[in-house]
Amino acid sequence: xxxxxxxxxxxxxxxxxxxxxxxxxxxxxxxxxxxxxxxxxxxxxxxxxxxxxxxxxxxxxxxxxxxxxxxxxxxxxxxxxxxxxxxxxxxxxxxxxxxxxxxxxxxxxxxxxxxxxxxxxxxxxxxxxxxxxxxxxxxxxxxxxxxxxxxxxxxxxxxxxxxxxxxxxxxxxxxxxxxxxxxxxxxxxxxxxxxxxxxxxxxxxxxxxxxxxxxxxxxxxxxxxxxxxxxxxxxxxxxxxxxxxxxxxxxxxxxxxxxxxxxxxxxxxxxxxxxxxxxxxxxxxxxxxxxxxxxxxxxxxxxxxxxxxxxxxxxxx
Numbered sequence: 001x002x003x004x005x006x007x008x009x010x011x012x013x014x015x016x017x018x019x020x021x022x023x024x025x026x027x028x029x030x031x032x033x034x035x036x037x038x039x040x041x042x043x044x045x046x047x048x049x050x051x052x053x054x055x056x057x058x059x060x061x062x063x064x065x066x067x068x069x070x071x072x073x074x075x076x077x078x079x080x081x082x083x084x085x086x087x088x089x090x091x092x093x094x095x096x097x098x099x100x101x102x103x104x105x106x107x108x109x110x111x112x113x114x115x116x117x118x119x120x121x122x123x124x125x126x127x128x129x130x131x132x133x134x135x136x137x138x139x140x141x142x143x144x145x146x147x148x149x150x151x152x153x154x155x156x157x158x159x160x161x162x163x164x165x166x167x168x169x170x171x172x173x174x175x176x177x178x179x180x181x182x183x184x185x186x187x188x189x190x191x192x193x194x195x196x197x198x199x200x201x202x203x204x205x206x207x208x209x210x211x212x213x214x215x216x217x218x219x220x221x222x223x224x225x226x227x228x229x230x231x232x233x234x235x236x237x238x239x240x241x242x243x244x245x246x247x248x249x250x251x252x253x254x255x256x257x258x259x260x261x262x263x264x265x266x267x268x269x270x271x272x273x274x275x276x277x278x279x280x281x282x283x284x285x286x287x288x289x290x291x292x293x294x295x296x297x298x299x300x301x302x303x304x305x306x307x308x309x310x311x312x313x314x315x316x317x
Contacts, residue, residue: 085131099142111168
């Protein structure tokens, strides 16, 4: 693909790809295909989503789908874009803190609703697709009052998205359904010795490594997950607040003056011409003065030269 071309995935996402001229037109559309694929993934996982399976849900041939979507990878990217923006709505937030907190929670909710989204690798195109730009638009609205430049706001958006995806991955793969048996705990406590793990050993023996803490009541895995997400969110917000507190005050952009009216332009031109004429006259007067001074200096030099010659002749006698 050259620099003047748009990828096929983006062209499809933004409705720029040529619509199929043959095959089922009214029954199929890109939106219906993506929705059907998401429904299959939600029920059975991403591996169940094939072009053949999606086509079968419409009682069409696989070839009918290829008229809308070129490859399964393209379909995956379209599914990811649609699913991760579907859970978002306008953020009814008064402060940037509330807005960033709500955006992070909504993104995590998107991964919880569609856990298969974590199985789709991110590509450069995904950030240019309609759904993700909608996410950015909502996030930028939440940060409207933040006194930082656009580059910093983009970095904050990437931070929030990364935390959401990272937490969702840990939640799905590590926290959800995790079982700590007595035998597993005993094994770790015995294996993690102070000689091999000087910093972690005490942490393990106190129970903190396993999530124990004083006065802890019995918690479900779901409550633990929410506590971790809440802690992560507040640490992120505290870090952003500290950054804002110590950030240099942004420079006030220069105010562009309105163009002068024709009468104002004439007055300015007359004044500029008059000043130029006065400067020329003063320069000419000074030039004449310098010429007179130069002439006097030349005469003085010539007289001194003649006197020097006369003095030399007298000295020879």
